[in-house]
Amino acid sequence: MERRGKAYRKAAEKVEADKIYNLHDALMLAVETNPAKFDASVEVHVRLGVDPRQADQNIRATVVLPHGTGKTVRVAVFAPEADAAKAKEAGADVAGEEAIVKLLDKGALDFDVLIATPAYMPKLGKYARQLGPKGLMPNPKSGTVAADVVKAVSEAKAGKVEYRVDKQAIIHLGIGKVSFGVDKLEENAKTFFASLQSQKPSSLKGGYVKSTAIATTMGPGIATENQVN
Missing domain, CATH: 3.30.190.20 (Ribosomal protein L1/L10, rRNA-binding domain)
Structure with missing residues (x-):
């Protein structure tokens, strides 16, 4: 004391x-x-x-x-462009395959939550060592591997x-x-x-x-x- x-x-x-x-x-x-x-x-x-x-x-x-x-949650979505557009409308800060890859290649993990569609998860394999230690690797248990990106983004933003x-x-x-x-x-x-x-x-x-x-x-x-x- x-x-x-x-x-x-x-x-x-x-x-x-x-x-x-x-x-x-x-x-x-x-x-x-x-x-x-x-x-x-x-x-x-x-x-x-x-x-x-x-x-x-x-x-x-x-x-x-x-x-x-009480914290502002920055959400990134790794998904096809059609889903990325919906994610942005739902409040995602950054979305789309090209946009996320560009950030990851730079090592710029400027987000708090990374959401990915199931089909896009294999593409994140090469970044596992980068994302894993920071708790940013999408995971089905945390709801960050989701086919419904609009729902996932809305829930992340809502708390x-x-x-x-x-x-x-x-x-x-x-x-x-x-x-x-x-x-x-x-x-x-x-x-x-x-x-x-x-x-x-x-x-x-x-x-x-x-x-x-x-x-x-x-x-x-x-x-x-x-x-x-």
Whole structure:
């Protein structure tokens, strides 16, 4: 704690160390204790009782947050020109085979989501090492390999986010900005928790969720009642 900044230490004093807060109170406290001078993200951190090395317990899914994340999502679409035109009408920032190849050849990954039609996926093989480490390689599980590019673009722009368990069996997900206010953050959080509940592996013998915490980008962690069984 001594190494933390003055603003962080002051914020942390408002969090009772041994208390587990209900979701609404945790979000209120997170907003109140945001030490940053900017509109920080509010994040959920969930430690699961799964083994990510097991294929059926390697949790990975998407969810459309009703109020989005507060971030501007730049969407690129790798598809035939006919689909590319529809994607642009739906709000894609860049679309089309030639346009995407030009960006990839330059190494200019100036987008947050890359959507590809199934037929065009093989053409991305040569860029896998470039896209994979940055989490930009289209994947059917994340809804970024899609025949219906209009729907995929619309969902990405509307607040569709992917979450996945890391090697430590923890899921980290931003559910909005401090400026959203508690009610919108709570709606987003509950939507995420409902999605996470639906991903519970049938083979899991122990508890699914071990602990849950809420925090802002630079704020203290707030232990929160588990919302998932």
